[in-house]
Amino acid sequence: MKKLNLKNKYIKGVVGLVLLVVFFGAGFYTLRNTDLSEESLESSKLIDTKDDKGKEVKEDNKNKLEKETKEERKAREEREEYKIILEDLFDFRNTAILNKNENILKGIFDTDKKFGLWAYEHEIKKMKYLENWSSKQGVKFKNIKTKVNVRKVREREKNLYGVICSVSTEYKYTYTNQKNKVNTFRIGTEHYLHVKKVKNKYIITKEWYTDPFADSLNLENIKSDDIRNFIDSKKEVELNLTPEQKKGVSYAHKYAGSAADEEDGLKFNENYRNYNPEGGDCANYASQIMFESGRFEKNATWNYSEGAGTKAWVNAQAFKNYLLYSGRGSLLTKGTFEEVYKEAYFLRPGDIVGYEKGGRITHVSTVTGLDSKGYPLVTCHNTDRLLVPWDLGWSDKDIKFHIIKVNY
Numbered sequence: 001m002k003k004l005n006l007k008n009k010y011i012k013g014v015v016g017l018v019l020l021v022v023f024f025g026a027g028f029y030t031l032r033n034t035d036l037s038e039e040s041l042e043s044s045k046l047i048d049t050k051d052d053k054g055k056e057v058k059e060d061n062k063n064k065l066e067k068e069t070k071e072e073r074k075a076r077e078e079r080e081e082y083k084i085i086l087e088d089l090f091d092f093r094n095t096a097i098l099n100k101n102e103n104i105l106k107g108i109f110d111t112d113k114k115f116g117l118w119a120y121e122h123e124i125k126k127m128k129y130l131e132n133w134s135s136k137q138g139v140k141f142k143n144i145k146t147k148v149n150v151r152k153v154r155e156r157e158k159n160l161y162g163v164i165c166s167v168s169t170e171y172k173y174t175y176t177n178q179k180n181k182v183n184t185f186r187i188g189t190e191h192y193l194h195v196k197k198v199k200n201k202y203i204i205t206k207e208w209y210t211d212p213f214a215d216s217l218n219l220e221n222i223k224s225d226d227i228r229n230f231i232d233s234k235k236e237v238e239l240n241l242t243p244e245q246k247k248g249v250s251y252a253h254k255y256a257g258s259a260a261d262e263e264d265g266l267k268f269n270e271n272y273r274n275y276n277p278e279g280g281d282c283a284n285y286a287s288q289i290m291f292e293s294g295r296f297e298k299n300a301t302w303n304y305s306e307g308a309g310t311k312a313w314v315n316a317q318a319f320k321n322y323l324l325y326s327g328r329g330s331l332l333t334k335g336t337f338e339e340v341y342k343e344a345y346f347l348r349p350g351d352i353v354g355y356e357k358g359g360r361i362t363h364v365s366t367v368t369g370l371d372s373k374g375y376p377l378v379t380c381h382n383t384d385r386l387l388v389p390w391d392l393g394w395s396d397k398d399i400k401f402h403i404i405k406v407n408y
Contacts, residue, residue, distance in 0.1 A: 075153075078153050079150040079151070079152075079153060080150075082150045082153050082161070082163055082165075082195070083148050083149070083150045083165075085195065085202050086148045086150070086163065086165060086167075086193075086195070087146060087147065087148050088202075089108050089195075089202060089203075089204065090146040090148065090167070090169075091146070092104055092105075092107065092108050093105060093108055093123065094144035094145070094146060094169075096123075096127070097123075097126075097127050097130060097141075097144060098141060098143075098144060100127065100131060102124060102127075105120065105123055105124065105127070106120055107203075108203055108204055109123075109203060109204050109205075110196060110203045110204065110205040113205050113206070115194075115205060115206035115207075116203070116204060116205045116206060119204060119206065119207045122211070126211070126213050129213055129216050129395070130213070132395075133216070133392060133395060134173070135224055135228070136224035136227055136228060136395075137175075137228065137231060137375075137389070138175055138176050138177075138228040138231050138232050139173045139174060139175050139176070139183075140173060140174055140176065141171060141172070141173045142172045142173060142174055142182060143170075143171075143172040144169060144170070144171050144172075145169070145170045145172075146167060146168070146169045146170075147167070147168045147169075147170075147262075148165050148166070148167050148168075149165060149166045149167075149168075149258075149266070150163060150164075150165045151164050151165060151166070152164040156194065159196060159197040159198075160194060160195075160196050160197075160205070161194070161195050161196075161197075162192070162193075162194055163191075163192070163193050163194075163195055164190075164191070164192050165190075165191050165193075166188065166189070166190055166191070166258045166266070167188070167189050167190075167191055167209075167258070168186055168187075168188050168258050168259060168266070169186065169187050169188075169189070170184060170185070170186045171184070171185055171186070171187070172184050175231075175232070175372065175373055176232070177232055178372050178373070181236070181372040183371040183372055184387070185377065185385070185386060185387045185388040185389070186256075186259040186260075186385070186386040186387070186388075187212050187259055187383060187384065187385055187386075187388060188256070188257050188258025188259035188260075188266070188383065188384035188385075188386075189209045189210060189211075189212065189258070189383055189384070190209060190210065190258070191207060191208070191209040192207070192208045192209070193206060193207035193208070194206040194207070210382075210383050211383075212383040212385065212393045213392075213393045214393075215357075215393060215394055215395075215396050215399060216393055216394065216395040216396050227338070227341060230341075230342065231373055231375065232373075234345065234373040234374050234375070235373070235374065236372050236373070236374060237370050237374035239348070239349065239370065241348075241349055242295075242408050243294075244293040244294050244295035244350075244408055245293065245295075245348075245349050245350045245408050247292065247293045247294055248289045248290065248292065248293030248295070248349070248350050248366075248368075249349050249350070249368045249369070251288070251289055251292040251293065252285075252289045252366055252368045252379045253368060253379060253386060253387075255267070255268050255269045255285070255288070256379055256381075256384055256385070256386045257381060257384035258384045259379075259384040259385055259386035260384075260386060268281070268285075268381070269288065272284065272288055272304065273307050273308060273309070275309075275314055276381070276382065280316070280363070280381075280382045281381040281382055282316055282363050282364050282365070282380050282381050282382045283313065283314050283315055283316045283318075283319040283364055284304075284309055284313060284314045284381075285366075285380060285381040286319060286352060286364045286365070286366050286380070287302065287304065287309065287313045287314070287319065288304075289350075289366050290328075290350075290406070291304070293350065293408070295408055296328060301322060301326070302322050302326070316354065316361045316362060316363055316364045317360050317361040317362075319361075319364060320352070320354045320361045320364065320402060320404070323352065323404060323406065324404070327407070328406065328407055329352065329404045329405060329406045329407060330404070330405050330407070331402060331403070331404055331405075332344075332346055332347075332403040332404065332405055333403050334354075334356075334400060334401060334402045334403065335400055335401065336397065336399070336400060336401070337391055337394075337395060337399075337401065340401050340403055341391070343403050344376055344390060344391075344401070344403050345374055345375075345376070346403075346405070347367045347376040347390070347403060347405070348367060348370075348376075349367055349368050349369060349370075350366065350367065350368075350406050350408050351366075351367045351376075351403075351404060351405050351406050352364055352365070352366060352367070352402075352404040352406055353365045353367065353376070353378055353390050353401060353402070353403060353404070354401070354402035354404060355394050355399060355400075355401060355402075356399065356400040356401070356402060357398065357399055361402065363380070363382065363394075364380070365378035365379065365380035365385065365390065366378060366379055366380060367390065368387060369387050371389070375389055375390075376389075376390045377389060377390065378390045
């Protein structure tokens with residue numbers, strides 16, 4: 001189960017900052033379904049994937065190739081070469097995670113180097129977290145698949161290369177009592193890494209990226225039997241969405257950045273400012289989804305115009321407060337995972353999950369689907385997620401969840 005993709009223009013601006021962090025700090029290498037059986041994935045996404053769109057993309061790429069200079073061609077070929085190299089490395093990593101094999105994982109990192117060792121140890125923690133989460137959930141990961149889009153390659157010294165890339169990782173899982181129903185989600189991340197050629201193979205000596213599971217890597221084993229039994233008892237849910245909900249879901253999936261479908265450009269909506277360099281884009285994106293659904297009009301408090309949004313539009317805490325105090329949303333429940341997971345089953349596409357740390361909402365996600373057990377799936381920015389189980393990556397015992405019904 002793998003997956004990952006590329007991102008939007010803003011990253012070019014962020015890359016400079018990333019490089020500074022990389023050179024002065026530790027490099028960590030780390031690795032979104034409406035009614036989601038594998039067979040129904042395409043229809044449940046509510047995304048337009050017409051053949052004309054693919055033809056336009058191919059024609060545009062053909063024109064670009066005809067106009068490129070010798071230097072541009074060389075750079076493109078180098079990027080294509082390292083795309084293959086990195087996808088092979090990530091294949092080994094994903095196999096290690098699926099098989100819980102630390103030796104395979106260790107083989108792709110230079111653990112004799114400090115940054116390589118740190119990156120390896122970080123991946124071990126993530127592997128154990130995914131094992132713990134899947135046990136709680138009663139699921140088995142069937143496949144993990146990664147796609148890489150290389151944006152820049154630079155030779156730092158002989159046989160050592162620095163690479164900037166976007167990665168889209170697709171995970172497939174089944175429930176233990178639904179083995180024929182495959183559920184799929186994607187996570188998109190931005191990476192900076194050093195790759196070293198040693199004899200006839202490549203290893204990672206350093207890797208930095210924003211880990212979508214970082215808030216759960218110190219997760220203690222939770223009492224999962226009751227939770228797993230409750231989830232096992234659930235059935236697939238038939239969704240009856242309003243036209244506005246469908247429109248909002250389609251918008252969310254199209255602009256999910258590096259976790260979106262390739263034919264949608266793996267980007268954010270350029271008509272809106274990207275707030276990632278200013279602290280995060282999650283509330284801005286959730287606001288866009290609500291507005292672009294056609295159900296909710298802007299007003300003096302909740303507004304985006306002339307390239308900027310109001311506090312209630314772009315700040316996660318203010319966005320949550322606005323939803324509740326304006327009457328556009330209502331709080332179903334809040335608390336730790338064990339306190340809210342049953343109520344969360346009432347969530348439907350267009351609803352919101354708020355994530356509280358240290359007494360404040362630090363992140364929000366929009367529900368855009370349900371898996372084969374009716375488990376809510378969210379789509380968001382920071383990190384880019386497409387149809388990801390709502391608590392995955394947020395399992396730390398100190399995190400509280402706000403389960404919010406939006407009045408569509």
